[in-house]
Amino acid sequence: MRYNFIAIEGNIGAGKTSLATRISEDYNAHLILEQFEENSFLPKFYKEPEKYAFPLEMSFMASRYQQLKDQLLSMDLFKTFTISDYFIVKSLIFARKNLPPDEFKLYATFFNIIYQQLPKPELLVYLYVNTDRLQSNIKMRGRPYEQNIQDDYLNKIQDGYLEFIKQQKDLRILILDTNKLDFVNYPEDYRKITEVIDRDYDLGVHRIIL
Numbered sequence: 782m783r784y785n786f787i788a789i790e791g792n793i794g795a796g797k798t799s800l801a802t803r804i805s806e807d808y809n810a811h812l813i814l815e816q817f818e819e820n821s822f823l824p825k826f827y828k829e830p831e832k833y834a835f836p837l838e839m840s841f842m843a844s845r846y847q848q849l850k851d852q853l854l855s856m857d858l859f860k861t862f863t864i865s866d867y868f869i870v871k872s873l874i875f876a877r878k879n880l881p882p883d884e885f886k887l888y889a890t891f892f893n894i895i896y897q898q899l900p901k902p903e904l905l906v907y908l909y910v911n912t913d914r915l916q917s918n919i920k921m922r923g924r925p926y927e928q929n930i931q932d933d934y935l936n937k938i939q940d941g942y943l944e945f946i947k948q949q950k951d952l953r954i955l956i957l958d959t960n961k962l963d964f965v966n967y968p969e970d971y972r973k974i975t976e977v978i979d980r981d982y983d984l985g986v987h988r989i990i991l
Contacts, residue, residue, distance in 0.1 A: 782804075782808055782810070782861070782862050782978070782979050783979060783980075783981065784862060784902075784903040784904045785862050785863065785903055786853070786862065786863045786864075786865075786900060786901075786902045786903050786904075787804075787810075787862065787863070787864045787865070787902055787903065787904045787905075787906060787978070788864075788865045788866075788867065788868040788902035788904075788905050788906070789801045789864065789865065789866050789867075789906050789908065790867060790868050790871060790905060790906065790907050790908070790942065791907055791908035791909070791910065791942075792908075792910060792915055792935055792938050792939050792942065793915060793919060793927065793930065793935060793938065794910070794914075794915040794916070794917075794918035794919040794922070794927075794935075795908040795909075795910045795915065795918070795959075796908055796910070796918065796959070796964065796965065797866040797867065797908060798814060798815075798866045799964070799965050800866075800908070800964060800974065801814070801864050801865065801866040802814070802866070803964075803971065804864055804975065804978075805864050807975075808861060808862070809859075809860055809861050810860055810861060810862050810863060810864045811852070811857045811860040811862070811863040811864070812863075812864060812865075813848065813849065813852050813853075813863065813864070813865035813866070813867075814865075814866050815845065815848075815865075815866055815867045816844060816848065817841070819844070820837065820840055820841060820844065822836050822837040822840055823837060823926060824925075824926040825837075826879075827926045827927070827929065827930070830879065834879040834880055834884075835880060835884050835888070837879075838872065838875060838876040838879060838880060838888060839888065839891075841872055841875070842869075842872040842876075842888075842891065842892060842895070845867065845869050845871075845872055846869065846895045846898075846899070849865070849869055849899050850898070850899065853899065853900050854900075865902070868902060868905055869895070869896060869899055870896070870945060871942075872892060873888075873889065873892050873896075873945075874938070874941040874942055874945055875938065875941070876888045876889070876892070877941055878937050878938060878940075878941045901952065902952075902953075903953060904953050904954075904955060904978070904982065905952055905953065905954045905955070906954075906955045906957060906978060907942060907946060907954065907955065907956045907957065908957055908959050909956055909957060909958045909959065909960070910959060910960055911960055912932050912935050912936060912939070914960055915935050916930075916932070916935070946986055947986075949985075949986070950984070950985070951984060952984065953982050953983070953984050953985070954985070954986045954987065955977070955978065955982060955987050955989065956986060956987065956988045956989070957974060957977065957989055957991060958988070958989070958990040958991060959974070959991055961991065962974070962991055970991075973991050974991065977989055977991065
């Protein structure tokens with residue numbers, strides 16, 4: 782891969798972890814996976830979102846920052862590049878959608894402090910998947926606390942990502958519409974994605990339907 786740091790992003794159930802993991806194995810990359818299953822607030826949030834939104838988002842931001850700080854700022858001489866299944870800015874995107882305005886204002890103050898301290902990905906890959914496909918993926922992987930996620934929530938998160946992407950001028954962003962692909966089970970679909978990722982892109986947003 783031509784980029785030293787690639788971040789894979791997308792909605793819940795888009796396939797971020799599966800894609801990042803496979804690329805890391807095939808291209809000898811240092812892999813950073815989000816440690817969401819260790820967050821005790823997540824199951825509580827899905828049951829009582831208004832009560833647990835703020836502690837959930839604060840704990841996610843803290844753990845993501847610590848993980849990226851530890852792993853991105855240390856060199857691994859035996860790996861060719863770094864790939865992550867998230868970008869720290871997802872903290873701000875989810876918080877904007879989940880918190881009331883006064884709490885989000887406080888949250889954003891803390892986020893902006895840590896955001897400036899972390900390296901930005903040379904390529905941000907956003908996996909665009911429609912809501913029906915996301916729900917199918919969520920049901921298939923079977924995490925109990927995700928089974929009651931509503932379409933409205935997934936649409937809200939998707940809108941948040943796209944709003945963020947539209948505003949970016951100093952990032953290299955690749956939007957991949959993967960609705961017609963199954964890169965987990967079909968090697969040819971996986972190769973299509975890796976070939977597109979490993980191209981030379983200018984700064985800005987590049988949309989590709991696969």
